[in-house]
Amino acid sequence: MVEYRDQNAPPGGPYRWGMVIDLDRCTGCEACVVACHAENNIRISGEEEASKGRAVNWIRIERYWEGEYPNAQVKFMPVLCQHCGSAPCEPVCPVYASYHTPDGLNAQVYNRCVGVRYCGNNCPYTVRYFNWFEPHWDEPLNEQLNPDVTVRSVGVMEKCTFCVQRIRGAQQTAQKEGRRVKDGEVTPACVQSCPTEALVFGDRNDPNSRVSRLSKDDRGFGLLEELGTEPSITYLKRIK
Amino acid sequence: MRKWAGTLLALWVIAVALIVGFFYSQGSADLRGQDRQPIAFSHQRHAGELQINCLFCHRGADISPAASIPPVYVCMMCHRSLKAQTPETQKLLTYWNNKEPIPWVRLQRLPEFVRFTHQMHLNAGFKCTDCHGQVAQMTSTPRAATFEMGWCIRCHQRNGASKDCFTCHY
Numbered sequence: 556m557v558e559y560r561d562q563n564a565p566p567g568g569p570y571r572w573g574m575v576i577d578l579d580r581c582t583g584c585e586a587c588v589v590a591c592h593a594e595n596n597i598r599i600s601g602e603e604e605a606s607k608g609r610a611v612n613w614i615r616i617e618r619y620w621e622g623e624y625p626n627a628q629v630k631f632m633p634v635l636c637q638h639c640g641s642a643p644c645e646p647v648c649p650v651y652a653s654y655h656t657p658d659g660l661n662a663q664v665y666n667r668c669v670g671v672r673y674c675g676n677n678c679p680y681t682v683r684y685f686n687w688f689e690p691h692w693d694e695p696l697n698e699q700l701n702p703d704v705t706v707r708s709v710g711v712m713e714k715c716t717f718c719v720q721r722i723r724g725a726q727q728t729a730q731k732e733g734r735r736v737k738d739g740e741v742t743p744a745c746v747q748s749c750p751t752e753a754l755v756f757g758d759r760n761d762p763n764s765r766v767s768r769l770s771k772d773d774r775g776f777g778l779l780e781e782l783g784t785e786p787s788i789t790y791l792k793r794i795k
Numbered sequence: 796m797r798k799w800a801g802t803l804l805a806l807w808v809i810a811v812a813l814i815v816g817f818f819y820s821q822g823s824a825d826l827r828g829q830d831r832q833p834i835a836f837s838h839q840r841h842a843g844e845l846q847i848n849c850l851f852c853h854r855g856a857d858i859s860p861a862a863s864i865p866p867v868y869v870c871m872m873c874h875r876s877l878k879a880q881t882p883e884t885q886k887l888l889t890y891w892n893n894k895e896p897i898p899w900v901r902l903q904r905l906p907e908f909v910r911f912t913h914q915m916h917l918n919a920g921f922k923c924t925d926c927h928g929q930v931a932q933m934t935s936t937p938r939a940a941t942f943e944m945g946w947c948i949r950c951h952q953r954n955g956a957s958k959d960c961f962t963c964h965y
Contacts, residue, residue: 560919560956662961666908705908705965719965731918
C-alpha cells in the first residue's frame with residue numbers, strides 16, 4: 556500500500572526537476588535531437604516547411620562559427636525549453652494551458668490550448684512550436700509512435716516536457732515502494748542518448764544529486780538569465 | 796392563442812432536451828456495445844457464476860497501464876477441456892483453429908490526450924468494481940461510469956490524489 560497519494564507530496568518535500576548541460580563536452584552530434592523525435596512523437600517536417608520556420612524540434616543544436624576556414628572553430632549549444640522558474644510564456648496564456656507544475660516543470664496542456672500562440676511569441680528561447688498541420692508520419696514510421704505521449708493535433712502549441720512520461724513512470728515506481736525517486740532514476744531521451752554525457756538530469760531540491768552539485772560549478776551560467784526567467788537548466792562552459 | 800403558444804414552446808423545448816439527453820446518455824453508456832461483439836461473451840457467467848478473478852484474464856491491470864484484453868489462448872486454457880459446446884463457444888474454437896485473434900469491439904475508451912494507468916490505481920487499493928461496476932452481475936458489459944474528467948477529478952479530490960494537469964495530460 557502506498558504511503559502518499561499526491562505525486563507532488565513525496566516524503567521529504569516536492570521535487571524540482573532540472574538539467575545541467577556541459578558545453579565543453581557537447582560534440583554537436585545531434586543524437587539528442589533524434590532521440591527526442593522518437594520519444595515524443597514529434598512530427599517530421601520537410602525542407603519546405605522548415606524554411607518557413609514551421610519545423611518542430613523540442614531540442615535543437617545551435618552552431619556558432621569562430622574564425623575563417625581553414626582556422627575555423629565551431630561551438631555547439633543544445634537549446635531546449637529552459638523550464639523557467641519565472642516563465643514569460645505562462646502569464647500570457649488566456650486559458651491557463653501553459654502553467655507551472657508544483658515540481659518545477661513548465662507544462663503545456665494540449666487539451667486546453669486554443670492556439671493563440673502568445674506563449675510562443677513571448678518565449679525568449681523560441682522553444683515553443685505550433686502545429687500548423689495535422690501531424691503525419693510515412694509508413695512504417697507511424698508504427699513507432701510512443702503510446703505514453705499524446706500525438707498533438709493541428710492548432711495546439713507543443714514543447715519539451717523534460718520527458719514527463721518517464722518522470723511520472725519513475726514516480727509511480729517510487730510511490731509504490733514508498734520512497735523518493737533516486738538520483739539518476741529518471742533520464743529524459745536526450746540525456747539517455749548523449750554519448751559524451753554532456754547532459755545531466757535530476758532533482759535540484761536534493762543537494763546531493765548530480766545536477767545540484769554540477770550546477771554549483773564555477774563554469775555555470777543560465778541562458779539569457781539577465782532576463783530574469785530563472786531557467787532550470789544550467790550551462791557549463793570554460794571561458795578562455 | 797398567446798397562452799397556448801407559450802405552453803407549446805415550453806413543451807417543445809422540454810421534448811428536445813429529453814431527446815438530446817437520451818441520445819447523450821446512450822452514447823456515454825454504450826449500451827448497445829454487446830450487439831457489436833463477435834462473440835456473446837458474458838462476464839456474469841465467467842466472473843459471477845464461475846468466480847474467475849478479473850486479473851486471471853485481464854493480466855496487465857496490476858502490472859502495467861493497460862488492463863489488456865486476454866489473447867485467445869487464455870480462453871482456451873479452460874475451453875479446450877470443455878466437452879459441451881454452444882454455438883458461441885463454437886465461434887471461439889473457429890478463431891482458435893484458424894489462429895486468428897478475436898476482433899473484440901473496444902467499449903472502454905479514453906481520449907488520446909489522457910494518460911491513465913490501471914497499475915497505479917490498483918496499487919492505491921482500488922478495486923475493479925469501483926470504476927467498472929458490478930461486472931460479475933452483467934451479461935453485457937456497458938460502461939459503468941462516464942469516464943469523463945469531472946468524474947475522475949471528484950474521486951481524486953475525495954482521496955487526496957494529485958489534481959495537477961500534468962498528472963494525466965501530457
